[in-house]
Amino acid sequence: MTAPNYGQTFAHMREGCLPSWQAYTRHAFVQGLGDGTLPRKAFLHYLVQDYVFLVHFSRAWSLGVVKSETLDEMKVCAATVDALVNHEMALHVKTCAAEGISEQQLFDAREEVENIAYTRYVLDAGLQGDFLDLMAALAPCVFGYGEIGLQLAQTTNADAPYAGWINTYADPEYQSVCATVGEMLDGAVARRLGDDPTASARWATLQDRFTTATDLEVRFWDMGLRGV
Numbered sequence: 668m669t670a671p672n673y674g675q676t677f678a679h680m681r682e683g684c685l686p687s688w689q690a691y692t693r694h695a696f697v698q699g700l701g702d703g704t705l706p707r708k709a710f711l712h713y714l715v716q717d718y719v720f721l722v723h724f725s726r727a728w729s730l731g732v733v734k735s736e737t738l739d740e741m742k743v744c745a746a747t748v749d750a751l752v753n754h755e756m757a758l759h760v761k762t763c764a765a766e767g768i769s770e771q772q773l774f775d776a777r778e779e780v781e782n783i784a785y786t787r788y789v790l791d792a793g794l795q796g797d798f799l800d801l802m803a804a805l806a807p808c809v810f811g812y813g814e815i816g817l818q819l820a821q822t823t824n825a826d827a828p829y830a831g832w833i834n835t836y837a838d839p840e841y842q843s844v845c846a847t848v849g850e851m852l853d854g855a856v857a858r859r860l861g862d863d864p865t866a867s868a869r870w871a872t873l874q875d876r877f878t879t880a881t882d883l884e885v886r887f888w889d890m891g892l893r894g895v
C-alpha cells in the first residue's frame with residue numbers, strides 16, 4: 668500500500684529504507700494476522716513479549732519528555748506515554764486474560780533477546796543523542812503499526828480471528844496518535860535542521876537509526892513466529 672500521511676519526515680525515512688520497511692510491514696507474521704492463519708500459540712507468544720516491549724517503549728517515550736525542547740514536544744511525548752500505558756496495553760491485558768494469562772504474569776515475562784535488543788537500542792539512541800536521535804529510533808514502531816493496521820483493515824472482516832488486534836491499530840484513536848506524532852516530528856526536525864533536513868549533516872545518522880529500528884521490528888516478528 669502507499670504510505671499513510673504521517674508527515675514528511677516519515678515519508679523520507681520510509682523511502683530511505685524501503686526494502687527493510689517492506690520486510691517489516693509485509694512480514695509473514697503480518698500476513699498471518701491478516702488472513703487468520705497465524706497459529707494462536709505464536710500470537711500469544713508475541714503478545715506476551717509485546718506487553719514487555721511496551722513497558723520499555725513507554726520508558727523511551729518518557730525519555731522523550733526529558734529530551735523535549737518545546738512544550739509541544741513535551742505534550743506529544745506525554746500523550747503518547749498515556750496512549751501506550753492506558754490504551755494500547757489494555758488490548759494485551761484483555762486478550763491474555765481471556766487465555767488465562769494474568770497481568771502479573773505479563774509483567775514478569777522473561778524477555779526474548781530480540782525484545783531486549785530493540786527496546787534497549789531505542790533507549791540508548793535517546794540517552795546518547797538528542798531528541799531527534801530518540802524520535803528517529805521510535806518512529807518505525809509507531810508509524811509501522813499504523814500502516815499495518817490500515818493495510819490489514821482493508822481486507823479483514825469483523826469476525827476474523829485477529830480482528831481485535833487489527834482494529835486496535837486501524838482505529839481512529841491509534842491513527843490520530845500517528846498523525847500527531849508525525850506532525851510534531853516534522854516540527855522538531857524543522858526546528859533543529861532547517862527547511863531542507865535531508866541535506867543536513869545529521870540526516871544520514873538519523874536515517875540509520877530509523878533503518879536499524881525497522882530491522883529490529885523485522886526481528887521482533889521473526890521472534891513471534893519462533894513461538895510456534
Ligand SMILES: Cc1ncc(CO)c(N)n1
Nearest residue numbers: 717720721808809812887
Ligand atoms: C514491536 C512493536 N512495535 C510497535 C508497536 C506499536 O506500538 C508494538 N506494540 N510492538
